[in-house]
Every structure is written in C-alpha cells, then in structure tokens.
Amino acid sequence: MSQLSPLLKQATPVVADHGEGVYLYDAEGNRHLDFTAGIGVTSTGHCHPRVVRAAQEQVGKLIHGQYTTVMHEPLLKLAKRMGDVLPAGLDSVFFANSGSEAVESALRLVRQATGRPNVVVFHGGFHGRTVATASMTTSGTRFSAGISPLMSGVHVAPFPFAYRYGWDEATATKFALRELDYLFATMSAPDDTAAFVVEPVLGEGGYVPANSEFLAGLRQRADDHGILLVFDEVQTGYGRTGKFWGHQHFGVSPDVVITAKGLASGFPLSAIAASAELMAKAWPGSQGGTYGGNAVACAAALATLDVIQEENLVENAATQGRRLLDGARAIAGKYSAIGDVRGLGLMVGSEFVHPVSGEPDNPTAQAAQQAAAKRGLLLLTCGAWMNVVRMIPALVVNSEQIDNALDIWADVLAEVTPAS
Numbered sequence: 001m002s003q004l005s006p007l008l009k010q011a012t013p014v015v016a017d018h019g020e021g022v023y024l025y026d027a028e029g030n031r032h033l034d035f036t037a038g039i040g041v042t043s044t045g046h047c048h049p050r051v052v053r054a055a056q057e058q059v060g061k062l063i064h065g066q067y068t069t070v071m072h073e074p075l076l077k078l079a080k081r082m083g084d085v086l087p088a089g090l091d092s093v094f095f096a097n098s099g100s101e102a103v104e105s106a107l108r109l110v111r112q113a114t115g116r117p118n119v120v121v122f123h124g125g126f127h128g129r130t131v132a133t134a135s136m137t138t139s140g141t142r143f144s145a146g147i148s149p150l151m152s153g154v155h156v157a158p159f160p161f162a163y164r165y166g167w168d169e170a171t172a173t174k175f176a177l178r179e180l181d182y183l184f185a186t187m188s189a190p191d192d193t194a195a196f197v198v199e200p201v202l203g204e205g206g207y208v209p210a211n212s213e214f215l216a217g218l219r220q221r222a223d224d225h226g227i228l229l230v231f232d233e234v235q236t237g238y239g240r241t242g243k244f245w246g247h248q249h250f251g252v253s254p255d256v257v258i259t260a261k262g263l264a265s266g267f268p269l270s271a272i273a274a275s276a277e278l279m280a281k282a283w284p285g286s287q288g289g290t291y292g293g294n295a296v297a298c299a300a301a302l303a304t305l306d307v308i309q310e311e312n313l314v315e316n317a318a319t320q321g322r323r324l325l326d327g328a329r330a331i332a333g334k335y336s337a338i339g340d341v342r343g344l345g346l347m348v349g350s351e352f353v354h355p356v357s358g359e360p361d362n363p364t365a366q367a368a369q370q371a372a373a374k375r376g377l378l379l380l381t382c383g384a385w386m387n388v389v390r391m392i393p394a395l396v397v398n399s400e401q402i403d404n405a406l407d408i409w410a411d412v413l414a415e416v417t418p419a420s
C-alpha cells in the first residue's frame with residue numbers, strides 16, 4: 001500500500017466529492033461555500049454544465065492530439081478565439097499546462113528575442129514552483145528555501161506596497177521607480193535586461209494591486225531601453241479582477257501576457273501571448289511539450305469563454321467584487337486585528353496584524369481561516385507571513401452568496417479576535 005506524500009498539505013480538512021457553482025460537497029453531503037475556487041481556477045464555478053458538456057463531447061472524440069506531432073480542432077479554434085479577448089497587438093499564442101510552465105515559456109521568449117540575460121521581478125511577486133520560476137518568486141522564502149542553486153539573471157525591485165512601507169500610494173510608487181533606476185545603475189544595466197515580469201495584483205504576495213503610475217513607469221523604462229514588459233496574469237486574468245485582464249485597470253499595455261488558472265475552468269491549460277513579430281524573434285522549436293494544448297482542456301476553454309461572455313461574468317466579478325470588498329472592510333472596521341483590506345474585483349484580502357505593534361499576525365489569520373472552514377466557508381491565506389486571508393470565489397458568485405460569506409466571516413472574527 002502506498003500513500004500521499006506528507007509534504008503535500010491541505011488548507012482545509014474537506015475531502016471533496018463533487019462541486020456545483022460556488023459549492024463543494026463532501027461524501028457526507030455537507031455543503032461548503034467555496035471562496036477559494038481551486039486557487040482562482042474554477043472561473044465559471046464548479047462543473048458548469050456547458051463546460052462539462054464540451055469536455056464530455058471532446059473526450060469521446062479525441063483526448064490527446066499531441067501538438068508537435070499533429071494539430072487538432074479545439075486548439076486551432078481556441079488560438080483564433082482568444083483574439084476576442086487578448087490585449088491589442090498580442091495576436092500570437094502558445095499553450096502549455098501550468099502557470100509555472102507558461103512563465104518559463106515567457107522567460108525563454110524574452111531572453112531569446114532580446115539576446116539579454118536578465119529579468120527584473122518585483123518584491124512580493126509569485127511566479128511558480130519550478131526552479132526558474134521559484135528563482136523569480138519573492139512572495140515567501142517557502143518557495144525557494146533549500147533548493148539552491150537557483151537560476152541566475154534575476155534581479156528584484158520594490159513593488160509599491162504602500163501598506164507595508166507605511167506610506168501613501170504616491171510615495172511608495174515614487175520609491176519603487178527610483179529604486180528600479182538605482183537597480184539599473186548598480187545591478188542590471190538596461191542593455192543586459194530582457195524584461196520586467198510583474199503581476200498587476202500581487203497574488204500569493206498578499207493581494208496588493210499595482211497602480212497606473214507604477215505600471216506606466218515600467219512601460220516608459222521598457223520603451224526607453226528596449227526591455228519587454230511581461231504581465232503575469234495567471235491569477236488576475238480571465239475576468240477575476242472585474243476587467244478581462246488585471247492590467248486593464250491601469251491603462252498600460254504589455255508586450256507579453258501570461259495566463260492560466262481561469263482559462264479552462266479547472267482543466268490544466270496555460271498560455272502566453274505576444275505579437276507575432278516578437279514570437280518570431282525567439283528560436284524555432286523553443287516552444288513545445290508533450291501535454292500542452294490538450295484537446296479536452298481546449299474544448300473546456302472554448303466553453304469557458306462562451307460562458308464568461310454570455311453570462312457577463314466579467315461585469316459580475318466587478319459588481320460582486322465591490323460588494324465583497326465593501327463588506328469585508330465594514331467588518332474589519334470593528335477589529336484592530338485587521339490592519340488592511342484590499343484587492344481588485346473578486347480578489348479580496350484581509351491582512352491580520354498585532355493591534356498594538358502592527359506586526360504581521362500569522363496565528364490569528366490561520367485561526368480565522370480554520371474557523372471559517374468549520375463554519376462551511378472555505379478560504380485561503382497568502383502574504384509573506386501567511387497573515388492575509390483571501391477570498392476568491394468563482395466569477396458566477398451572486399449577491400446572496402457574497403452576503404452569506406460575509407455573515408460567516410463576521411462570526412469568525414467575533415470568535416477569533418476581540419473587538420477593538
């Protein structure tokens with residue numbers, strides 16, 4: 001008899017039997033309000049009937065049409081169809097399986113296309129668990145500890161995390177851009193720098209939105225020095241933030257966009273998009289893989305796009321996200337244990353701090369997440385100290401479900417922390 005590796009930890013004790021919309025059910029029939037959505041993956045909710053039908057039909061026709069051997073219809077259709085939603089000018093798409101794999105594909109592209117070795121990432125960013133992407137990850141040492149030597153050629157500049165610095169947004173942004181210029185002068189000359197890789201909202205790093213001035217500052221420096229601007233939209237893409245892409249809140253366009261999570265409602269599929277001109281600068285044969293662009297995943301992705309567009313899920317994410325953020329802020333106002341509530345669309349994080357010192361408070365955040373799970377509300381934590389409780393429901397969530405989650409959250413806080 002064998003067993004699961006003990007290194008794989010679960011945030012909740014739930015053994016899921018089936019899922020429907022924003023609910024997961026265990027084998028005993030208990031219903032759990034799922035505000036984790038498989039870490040922001042099940043964009044159309046668990047087992048949306050149209051996604052299920054599309055996948056079932058595809059399974060009976062062709063499961064695996066390996067894309068460097070043969071081509072298949074779902075992949076060709078999806079490559080075309082993504083043109084409806086991709087940022088202007090990014091008309092060439094490559095498909096892989098996971099977010100990390102897509103980030104690595106973007107890394108290969110920017111290095112080959114520019115002939116430059118270095119990438120600049122931003123403090124608090126999460127880009128994956130493979131060695132290259134862990135080397136680019138600074139949201140917590142838990143992702144890179146003990147696996148050195150890491151990949152070289154990665155430099156880290158500050159992200160305008162105003163709450164952390166204790167400054168206003170403008171001061172934090174000025175600081176971040178000034179330090180980026182200092183980095184150019186001291187660590188990675190612009191001519192050695194292939195790309196900036198940045199999340200429009202730090203995800204694992206604590207649900208911290210970027211801002212227009214900061215991203216415009218990156219765009220400007222990228223244009224001045226022939227550096228490519230890569231947005232890692234693995235978590236923020238596909239409607240999650242209340243616009244199709246997170247960066248659309250900030251009016252700044254990327255050279256490369258990376259997407260995964262919400263793309264296929266739970267089937268493993270990821271992609272990068274760039275202009276055909278930029279893609280052509282990388283080396284032939286540098287993109288491939290055994291499982292990338294799986295036929296069933298592509299069929300599910302096509303149905304996912306239909307559902308997102310026809311059910312107006314991006315608009316719903318904006319409306320329900322506002323309701324969630326306002327509600328979480330109103331609750332936090334009663335507790336000095338929560339120092340900040342922030343986010344964009346259906347990405348909402350509550351940061352737990354010690355009421356007196358303001359230092360990160362991991363134990364209370366963990367207690368809140370566990371207490372919520374006991375009351376039937378599934379949540380996750382994030383942030384460098386895992387002291388931010390995040391809510392990421394599926395884009396199909398409705399007002400009643402948001403209010404239900406907020407009611408449970410209010411009870412949880414009353415249980416785990418004294419009111420101020």
Ligand SMILES: Cc1ncc(COP(=O)(O)O)c(C=O)c1O
Pocket residue numbers: 039098099100101103126127128129199203204232233234235236260
């Ligand atoms: C912004 C971002 N990039 C990359 C990844 C890595 O994706 P995966 O876990 O599918 O490899 C994640 C996963 O959470 C992410 O949030």
